[in-house]
Amino acid sequence: MHKRTIAEPYKIKVVEPLRMTTRHYREEKIREAGHNTFLLRSEDVYIDLLTDSGTSAMSDNQWAGMMLGDEAYAGSRNFYTLERAVQEIYGFRYIVPTHQGRAAEHITSQLRIEPGQYVPMNMYFTTTREHVERAGGIFYDCIIDEAHDPANPHPFKGNVDIAKLDRLVQEKGRDAIAYLSIAPCVNMAGGQPFSMDNLHRVAAWAGRHGIPIIFDATRAVENAYFIQQREPGYAGKPVREILQEMMSYGEGCTMSSKKDNLVNIGGFIATNNEEFFTRAKEMVVVFEGLHTYGGLAGRDMEAVARGIYEMVDDAYIASRVRQVEHLGGRLREAGIPIVEPIGGHAPEDALVDRPDGGHAVFVDAKRFLPHVPQDEFPAQTLAAALYVDSGVRGMERGIVSAGRDPTTGNHRVPKLELVRLTIPRRVYTNLHMDVVAESCITLYEGRKAIRGLKMVYEPPELRFFQARFEPIIP
Numbered sequence: 001m002h003k004r005t006i007a008e009p010y011k012i013k014v015v016e017p018l019r020m021t022t023r024h025y026r027e028e029k030i031r032e033a034g035h036n037t038f039l040l041r042s043e044d045v046y047i048d049l050l051t052d053s054g055t056s057a058m059s060d061n062q063w064a065g066m067m068l069g070d071e072a073y074a075g076s077r078n079f080y081t082l083e084r085a086v087q088e089i090y091g092f093r094y095i096v097p098t099h100q101g102r103a104a105e106h107i108t109s110q111l112r113i114e115p116g117q118y119v120p121m122n123m124y125f126t127t128t129r130e131h132v133e134r135a136g137g138i139f140y141d142c143i144i145d146e147a148h149d150p151a152n153p154h155p156f157k158g159n160v161d162i163a164k165l166d167r168l169v170q171e172k173g174r175d176a177i178a179y180l181s182i183a184p185c186v187n188m189a190g191g192q193p194f195s196m197d198n199l200h201r202v203a204a205w206a207g208r209h210g211i212p213i214i215f216d217a218t219r220a221v222e223n224a225y226f227i228q229q230r231e232p233g234y235a236g237k238p239v240r241e242i243l244q245e246m247m248s249y250g251e252g253c254t255m256s257s258k259k260d261n262l263v264n265i266g267g268f269i270a271t272n273n274e275e276f277f278t279r280a281k282e283m284v285v286v287f288e289g290l291h292t293y294g295g296l297a298g299r300d301m302e303a304v305a306r307g308i309y310e311m312v313d314d315a316y317i318a319s320r321v322r323q324v325e326h327l328g329g330r331l332r333e334a335g336i337p338i339v340e341p342i343g344g345h346a347p348e349d350a351l352v353d354r355p356d357g358g359h360a361v362f363v364d365a366k367r368f369l370p371h372v373p374q375d376e377f378p379a380q381t382l383a384a385a386l387y388v389d390s391g392v393r394g395m396e397r398g399i400v401s402a403g404r405d406p407t408t409g410n411h412r413v414p415k416l417e418l419v420r421l422t423i424p425r426r427v428y429t430n431l432h433m434d435v436v437a438e439s440c441i442t443l444y445e446g447r448k449a450i451r452g453l454k455m456v457y458e459p460p461e462l463r464f465f466q467a468r469f470e471p472i473i474p
């Protein structure tokens, strides 16, 4: 028996027209953009799969809440709504709003790290690590080894390796550790979840040593969904309860509301530690705004609050992950090489790039374009070709993103050379996903004609955002 379709648990009330362009027009636009999808104008893009950050569609209920924005400088009623939402859904007592996730990380890192202290994390996230290092902290990777192997089928590659934590304590002592920074659905491992069992054991370890856990809760709902789907004992348990159980192991969290919370901007710090809360309130005034708005308008806080209740709807989160599976499945059926890490689902279900734990599909550009050597930027080439073919925008995650080794000046050559197709929440239908799939299939059939690129402008930092390329003409 085939698996039953799970349709979107919502219908469409407002539409935003998409601009259809001609191939000729897109050829011109990609040339103007230096063959870099980051440099395209959004209005020239048909289906935008660049990122899922801040690109969610809000509900009618969220938009209605925007009209109830209380834009008082102090004590906005929307702050209290947000506070209640965080208390009820995440289970933390105190909350400090911030304009987005990295602002919450900035304040937390500055207040909780003594220079020279270690912050163990299950892999790193760019902004999280940056703020830890700015505060004088040292990033320590405590994720299980399986996470670094894209082909490994482990269902919970976000798990923490407790032996690595033991080693750190033995070598440096307990006081050398500021806190454990634990991220659900680890972004840089491709969105890999941890298991509740692992979290339980990590929390017991942390409790024994008196070390707090501060979550990067950005993708906690997606992690809760994978626990429901994959972990014995959790089938049928509402994601809302799983999320609460998960958060109960932490002292608090930092949050980028631009992901799980279904809004376009926002973030917060939440904690049960009253002293930390007091100090965070003192600091947020300096960097963000008064502690009852933290750089957000009242209406934005209302939208976050309402998004927090909507995100824990089981039907919503299931349909979201199913949409990613739909796209991954169509690519796989056509024999297109995608990263296949294989989660805990039944084999017929393991269609998706698990490394991205339900928010993206990765096309393997090395295997897609085997005739394009890595120093001719196969993923950059493929992302540009996809745009020209259909107006679909993806992102390079390969040698361009990896940058140069600061000591040798050579390209860092990553094992993975990928085009990331990231699916915004509640924005596109599965027919849009079919358009994306069919464009990939067309390119795959004509792949031998696709030629590589040469880089003609290279910024010194984070070059993938602004680098420019030209086709190699033989």
Ligand SMILES: *Cc1c(COP(=O)(O)O)cnc(C)c1O
Residues within 6 Å of the ligand: 053, 100, 101, 102, 103, 125, 127, 128, 183, 187, 216, 218, 219, 255, 256, 257, 258, 259, 266, 267
């Ligand atoms: C996006 C993200 C952040 C940073 O949040 P911003 O809102 O972009 O500042 C931090 N951690 C993780 C895991 C993220 O995905």
